[in-house]
Amino acid sequence: xxxxxxxxxxxxxxxxxxxxxxxxxxxxGPERMLVLDDIAQxxxxxxxxxxxxxxxxxxxxxxxxxxxxxxxDVLALLNTLADKGxxxxx
Amino acid sequence: xxxxxxxTLPLAMLMELTHRCPLRCAYCSNPLALSPAxxxxxxxxxxAALDEAAQLGMLQVHFSGGEPMARPDLIEQVRHxxxxxxxxxxxxxxxxxxxxxxxxxxxxxxSHVQLSFQDLDxxxxxxxxxYAGGVAKKREVADRVLASGLALTLNFVMTRHNVxxxxxxLDYAESLGVGRVEVANTQYYGWxxxxxxxxxxxxxxxxxxxxxxxxxxxxxxxxxxIDYVIPDYYARRPKACMGGWGQRFINVMPDGTILPCHxxxxxxxxxxxxxxxxxxxAAWCEHPSFAAYRGVDWMPDxxxxxxxxxxxxxxxxxxxxxxxxxxxxxxxxxxxxPQHAQVVALAMRESRQPTPELMLRQRHA
Ligand SMILES: C[S@@+](CC[C@H](N)C(=O)[O-])C[C@H]1O[C@@H](n2cnc3c(N)ncnc32)[C@H](O)[C@@H]1O
Ligand code: SF4
Ligand code: SF4
Numbered sequence: 001x002x003x004x005x006x007x008x009x010x011x012x013x014x015x016x017x018x019x020x021x022x023x024x025x026x027x028x029g030p031e032r033m034l035v036l037d038d039i040a041q042x043x044x045x046x047x048x049x050x051x052x053x054x055x056x057x058x059x060x061x062x063x064x065x066x067x068x069x070x071x072x073d074v075l076a077l078l079n080t081l082a083d084k085g086x087x088x089x090x
Numbered sequence: 091x092x093x094x095x096x097x098t099l100p101l102a103m104l105m106e107l108t109h110r111c112p113l114r115c116a117y118c119s120n121p122l123a124l125s126p127a128x129x130x131x132x133x134x135x136x137x138a139a140l141d142e143a144a145q146l147g148m149l150q151v152h153f154s155g156g157e158p159m160a161r162p163d164l165i166e167q168v169r170h171x172x173x174x175x176x177x178x179x180x181x182x183x184x185x186x187x188x189x190x191x192x193x194x195x196x197x198x199x200x201s202h203v204q205l206s207f208q209d210l211d212x213x214x215x216x217x218x219x220x221y222a223g224g225v226a227k228k229r230e231v232a233d234r235v236l237a238s239g240l241a242l243t244l245n246f247v248m249t250r251h252n253v254x255x256x257x258x259x260l261d262y263a264e265s266l267g268v269g270r271v272e273v274a275n276t277q278y279y280g281w282x283x284x285x286x287x288x289x290x291x292x293x294x295x296x297x298x299x300x301x302x303x304x305x306x307x308x309x310x311x312x313x314x315x316i317d318y319v320i321p322d323y324y325a326r327r328p329k330a331c332m333g334g335w336g337q338r339f340i341n342v343m344p345d346g347t348i349l350p351c352h353x354x355x356x357x358x359x360x361x362x363x364x365x366x367x368x369x370x371x372a373a374w375c376e377h378p379s380f381a382a383y384r385g386v387d388w389m390p391d392x393x394x395x396x397x398x399x400x401x402x403x404x405x406x407x408x409x410x411x412x413x414x415x416x417x418x419x420x421x422x423x424x425x426x427x428p429q430h431a432q433v434v435a436l437a438m439r440e441s442r443q444p445t446p447e448l449m450l451r452q453r454h455a
Pocket of ligand 3: 398405
């Protein structure tokens, strides 16, 4: 399970890109595609170089929302992405 | 997050660049009537197909075949896909993937490699593919691909003769640290359909695979994804073949024939357009073959009145033809099909019979 101290990154072969034809952003991986909402897109664009906890703390300040609420949502999102093979963590 | 919305234009293109192949897998889903090398599209036409794919908003392209590496222009095409912003996947047996080619593929911007294994046992692999020493070569290729930094998926094609190696296959994948494995039971199309009686697993073997995969998934959660495809003759519901006919994927055959799925030419009453005489857009939007089984309007009962119809789209049209004799019937692997019981009985019977002699795929047309 991804926890606050996990460092999460996109799995090998996975990339995020804009979907010009349909609008918005998608995550592309081997035999996989996922349409991202704004929040998922934001979280993924911020993955690099920090722990999940640091990412949550920064978002909490930015959106002026409680860390517990944002933290629960972000960890749930990241764990779902990990189960589907889109991200890895260590 | 949401799953992809149904869309009016295709999302991905499968390019069967060639039917030439060093292997002769008895399970091969390629058509019985293979395309000769002389009929293959030239480089410029494949590049034009990539241009149009990008222009139509497709996101992924799969280079497959036959053995896509048998095409000397593969690197050039991958480079072209990269330049057009397409996610490129190479689906390969790996036997032609030497260090030099690999470096060129990395440089061309390839996104992902899917490497197939017939077995982990050399004798088993040779029996089903007619190729000696392939496993050792493939292991080297896997190491090399991982060392290059490219993302790798291992694809294991299952038959009743390699189920006993499934555990070892998953151990191997885990030891390599790959992010994704496909445990792909043979789907009975093309040469695979011809050899069904020799390949189809027993019900007990299916139970064994189910539990091995479930255990391993639990153990590898978050580290390695296992995509598992069962032999659908034993399924209760059909697969959503191609995500629905003419709804997500477009396939281009070696000679440019444009298909909604790679087996669609078995449906004899349909004729299909060809690239570049027809654009991909015209094929998708205007050709009657793409409209024939798109959506739900064409469906007779039980599909027509079924609440799963927008989940599985009535299953596979080619399988309906092969098993029920009519491409517009419910896929007989569905338990609501009147032929379902017969299909299960057929699978059970064939899987218990002594294995008939294999008919290996032709090497080329
Ligand atoms: C037709 S092959 C072409 C690429 C390459 N020659 C190879 O075998 O890896 C495309 C993919 O489908 C798999 N495959 C072939 N025939 C199949 C079948 N009847 N059922 C399930 N998978 C099959 C192969 O293992 C491979 O991953
Ligand atoms: S014979 Fe085997 S290796 Fe060749 S195209 Fe068919 S499945 Fe792939
Ligand atoms: S009856 Fe048709 S739509 Fe319903 S589950 Fe079976 S194949 Fe799918």
